[in-house]
Amino acid sequence: MVWLFLVYHSHGQIRTVDGSIGKIPRTTSGLDSLNVEEEIRVKLNGKTKWTDYKIISHKLDTTYIDTTLTIQKEYKFNFLRKDNFELLAFHNQGQAFNRLGYDFNETSLFPDIGFSGKQFGFIDINKVKYYEVPTPTTEIMYRTGIEQGQVLDALFTVNFSKRFNVGIAYKGLRSIGAYRNSLSSTGNFRLSYHYETLKGQYAIKGHFVNQDFSNQESGGLTTTSLEAFLNDDPNFSNNRGQLDVNLENAESLLEGKRIYFEQTFKLLSSKDSLNQKDFSNLKIGHNFTRESKFFRFIQPTLNTDFFGGANTASNINTKTRYLLYNNQLFLDFNSKYILGRFRALIGAVNYNYGYDTRVNPSVSAQNPVVNNELKGDAAYFGARWNAKINKFQLNAKATIIPGSGRLAGNNFHGEALYKKDSLFTVKAYANISSKAPNFNYSLYQSNYYNYNWQTSFENTEIRSLGGEFLSKWGNASLSITNIGEYVYFDENNAPRQASTAINYLKLKIGREFKFGKFALDNTLMYQNVSSGSSIFRVPEFVTRNTLYYTDYWFKGNPLMVQIGATFKYFSKYKANAYNPLLGEFTLQNTTDIGYPMLDVFFNGQVRRTRIYFKIENLSSTFLKKDYLSAPTYPYRDMSFRFGVVWNWFI
Template identity: 35%
Template sequence: MRKLLVVLFLLPILSFAQEKDTTLVKELKAEIKLYKTFNLEKDSIAIDTSLTIQDEYKYNYLRKDNFGLFSFANEAYLYNQLDFSKKNSFLLPQFGFNAKHITYLNNNDIYYYSVPTPLTDLYFKTVMRQGQSLDALLSVNTKPNLNFTVAYKSIRSIGDYFNNLTSSGHFRFITSYHSPNKKYYLHANFVGQDILNQENGGIVDPTQLDGTNTSFDQRERVDIYFNDAYSKLKGNRYFLDHSYQFNSGNSLVLKHQMYYENKFFEFIQLTKSDRLGEALYNSVNNKTNYDVFYNKAGLSFKTKNLGEVSFFIDNYSYNQFYRIPLETTYVSSIPYNFHNRINTIGGQYDFDHRKWNFHILMQNAISNKPTSNYEAFAKYKFDENQYVKISAQQLSKLPDNTFVYNQSDYANYNWLNSFKNEKQSILKVETKNKWFEAFVQLSNLSDHLFFYNTEEKIDSLVVKPFQYEKDIQYFAAEIAKEVKYKNWALDNRVKFQQVEQSDNVLNVPQFITRNTLYYTKAVFKKAMLLQTGVTLNYFSKYFADDYVPVIGEFYTQNITKVGDFPVFDFFVNARVRQTRIYLKAEHVNALFASKVNYYNTPNYPFRDFHIRFGLEWNFFK
C-alpha cells in the first residue's frame, strides 16, 4: 500500500515536469507510433491500443500470452509448466523456490519507455472472491532524451478454497537517458516485490468433490491439509546498464552493467503438520535469505557494415543464509550460510544488416566453479513481420541453490549436496509468415536435477532433490494459424511434445491446444469495436508435477495423471477509443459437470465457473 501511495504522489509531479517542456507538448495529439517501449536488446515495440485476439490472450495477471502455462484455482498463485520448451534456464545459479517465481519480475521483464507526451496505462480485473487485480503505470519524458516511469502492480484474492489467499505487490521505478549526441546511454530501475500466498497443501479427500454432497459446492468447506500456513517471497533489486561510444560510425564502445538484489523466501506454519514429518517446534518458521551482486564490464568494436564484436568479464557473488541458533539445527554439519563467487569471460558477435541478423555468444567460467554457455542464431527477415530463424545452444550450468543447500524446522527438509552441472543442448528452427507461425525444437538434457517425494504417496511429503545421470531427449513442435472469413476468425495454436527417457523424470503433456472462434465488428456508427467468441484450452493426460509449499517447488510424481479435460471460456470484449473492456465467463463447462474431474495436480482442483470483467485504459496527454 505504501508503494501505491508513492506512485499516486509521483503522478502529478511527473506530469507537471513534462508539461514544462514545450518541445514535447507542441502537439497534444502525437502519432501513436511515437509511443514506444523497448528492452535492453533495443527491441522496440510501438504501444498499441487496438483490440485483437492477442490482447485477449494477454489480459491476465502476467500481462503476456500464457499459452503453455495452466493457472491454479486462485489467480496469481501457481502455474503448471505445461510447455517445457519455454522453461527459463539461467547460466548462473539462482535462488531457487522456483514455483514461487512465476510472477516475480526479473531483469528481462522490465521495459523502458520513450513517449512524446505523458502516457498512463491502467489495467484492472476482478478476481475469484473479495479482491481485485491492478496494474498502473505512468511514463513521461521530461526531455526528449530523458524518461521516467513509475508503476505498481498488485492483486488480492482470497480464492474459493480455504486458506488460499494471494496478495502481491510489484513496484517499479524505471529511467532511461541518452546524451544529445547519442554517445552515452543509461538504463536504470528499482523493483520492489512481495508475494504472499496462504498455503493449504491441496484437498485431503477428492471424493468430497464427486457431487454427492452439495454442501461442498461451497468450496471453503472442503477439507484441506494446512489450515494456518503461508509463504512469502520478497525482494528488492537495483539495476544499472550504461554504455559510451567514442565516435559515431566505426567506434569503440565501453559497456557496464550491474545489479544488487536482496530477497528472502519464508514459510510459516502455526501448527506443524505430520504430513511433512518431524519438526523442532509445534510451529514452523523457515526463512531463507539471499543476496546477490553482479558486475559486468565489456568493450566492443562497432561498425556500420560488419556488425559488432564484444568482449566482457563479469563477477557474480551471492550469499544464502539462515539465522538459526546452533542448538536448534537438525544437522550441525550444515553451515548457516552458503556463498560463492563466479567469474566468467566471454565474446559476442552481432550483425544486423538489411534482412540478415546473426548472433554468436561464447562464455566460460574462469573461477573454480566451471560453467559455460555457447549459443548462436541466424535470422532472415522477409519483412518486418515475416522471418525464418535457426538457433542452437549448449549450456552447462550450476545447480540452483535449493537443490544444494536447505535448512528447515522440518527434519526431512535439511540437506547439503554436491551435484554436477546440468547440461543442455538445444537446436531450434522457427518461422513466421503470412500462412502460419511454427517452430521445432530438439533438446538433450544430461544430469537433470529434480525433486521427488520419497514416500511416493500424497498424504506424506518427504521431498528431496535428486540428479538423473541418464540422458533425456525432448522434442517439441508447435504451429499457429488464424483463418478469417469476413467478420469471423478461427485462431488455432497446437503443440506436440515427446520425451525419450529411461525413467519418468521429465513429465509433460503430449498435446496442448488453444482454439478460439470469435466475431469482430464495429458498432454504434463505428464508435465501438466489438469482439466476442469462445476459447477452448486443452492438454492431454499426464503425470503432472505436484507442489510442496515448504520449499516452494514442484516435484516429480508418477502416481496420478491429470488433464484430458476441456476448458471453455466465453468472452465479450470492446474498444472505445483508447479503452479496452473485457468480460469473460471462465470455464463455462464446469457448470454442467456432475463432479470435479479437473485438476492442476493430483490434489489441487482447477477453478470452477467464474464471471470476471475489467479494462485496460491508456491516456495520451
C-alpha cells in the same frame, strides 16, 4: 497520481495530435534501429508522430504503444499479462502454475535462490521495459479476483526531455480464492529510467524493482474432501470453502529487491562521409546488479502428518536468503568492417545464500547439514556479436566462468534470422549451457526432519536446437533439447540428479482462419520425451481453439466488439505435485491430470479503452469434476471475471 503499465504487443493504435486513432504494425527491430513494415494510414498533424511512443526492451528491441483489441490481447489478459498457453494455473490468481511445456532457448548463467513455483510473476532484468514518449502516457489494467479481490497494474511514464525518460509502475493483487486458506496478495513496484547526453557520448539506463508474493498455503484438499470434489458431492458444490484442506494456517512469502544500472561512454566515433551516420565507434561500458531475495515459510501450528516429524511443537518460521552482486565491464565496437556490433566483457560476481544460523543437530541427524550458508565469488568472461547482412540477422553470445567453484560453467547462444519482406520470417538457433543447480537443491534446512539437506550436484548440461517460421499463412516452431545431469525433486520431496540424459522434442503450430467477421484461431503443441520420461513429464498434446466474432456496433462505429469462446485441452499426464514448504513442484506417480476447458468472452473497445467480460471454465458445469491443477489442488470452477485496460496520452 495516475499510474500505468505498458506492454509489448504486436499491433496497436495511438492517438495523434488531432485526436484520431491509427494502427501500429507488428515490428521487429534490430540492435538500435526500428524496422517498420507498413505505412500508418492516419492523418498526422504537428510534430508528434505515432512512432514517437516507444517501448524499449532490455535487449534494445523497440515496439510501440498498443491500444488495439485483438485475440492476442484476450490471451494476455491475466495476472501474468502474457499468453499462458504452456501453463496450467491454480484456481486462484497469484498462486503457482503447473507446466504444460518447457522452453530452454535461453538459460541464465548463474544459479538462483530456487523456490521456482513462486517465481512465475517475478520480474527479472530482461522483463523490465524502458520508454520514450513525447507526452505523458498512462495505462491502467484492472481485473476482478476470485470470490473477493482484484488486480491492478498501472504505469505512468514521461520524458522530461527528449533524452531523459522515467517510468513508474505498480502491480498489486489481493484475491481471497474459493478454497480455505488460499488468499493471494502481491505487490510489485518498478522504476525505470534512461538518459543520454546531447550528442550521445554518455548514456545510462537502469531500474529499481521491489516485489513480494504472499500466499496462504492450503496444501490442497484432504483425502476425504478431494473425494467429495471428484464425486461432485452436492453438499460442497456451491460452497468450496466447506471442504477441508491439509494446512489451515500456513503461509509463504517471497520478496525480492533489485538495483540495476548500465552506463556507456563513447571513446571514439567516425562518420560515413555520404550519410553522416556513425559507422564506427568504440564505447566502454559498465553495468551493476544488486539483487536480494528472501523466501519465508510460516506455520504457527505443525502438521506432522503432512510434512513428517519436527524438532519443535509449534511456530515454524524458516527464512532462506539470497544476495547477488554482479559487476561487469565491457567494450563495444560497432563497425561496418565486422558487419555489426561486437562486445567483449569481463565481470565479477559475488553470492551469499543460506540461513542465519545452522539447523539444530537433532534435526539434521537423518540428513546432515554441515553449513548454514553458501557464499563465494567468481570472475567470468564473454563476448557478443550482432550483425545484419542484407536480410539476414546474426546474433551470438558466449560466456564462461572458469575454474571448479560452485559457479563454474558456460553459456553459448547463437541464432540466425532471415526475413522476406512481410511474407515470412525464419529463425534458427542453438543453445549450449552448463550451470550449477539452483541453491535450494544444494542447501536447505527446516524444523521438519525430512527437509534438511546439503548436496554436491554436478552442473546441469543443456543442449538445444530449434527454429521458428512466422508468416501470414501460419506459424510453426520446433525445438529438440538434450538435458544431462537434470536436477529435480522426487516423490519424497528430496533433491535428486538424473543418471540418464533427457531428450525432449516440442513442436508447436498455429494458424488463424478468417471468414468475414468471424475467425478461428488455432494453436497445437506436440511433445515427446524419448528418454527420461519417468522424471521429466509433459502432456503429449496441448491444443487451444478460439472461435470469435469481431465487428463495430452503433452509428459511427464507436464500439468494437469481440465475442467468442476458447476451447483448451491437454492430454492426461502425471502432472507434478506442489509442495508449499519448498515452493517447488515434485514428482508424483498416483494421479493423471488432463481435461478440456471452455471459456466464453465478450470484449469491447471504445477509443483507447478495452473492456473484458469472461466466463471461465464453463465446461465445469456439465463435464466430469476431474479438473485439477496438481494432485489435491482443484482448478477453478465456473467463474465470472471482469476487467478493463485504459490508456491516456496527454
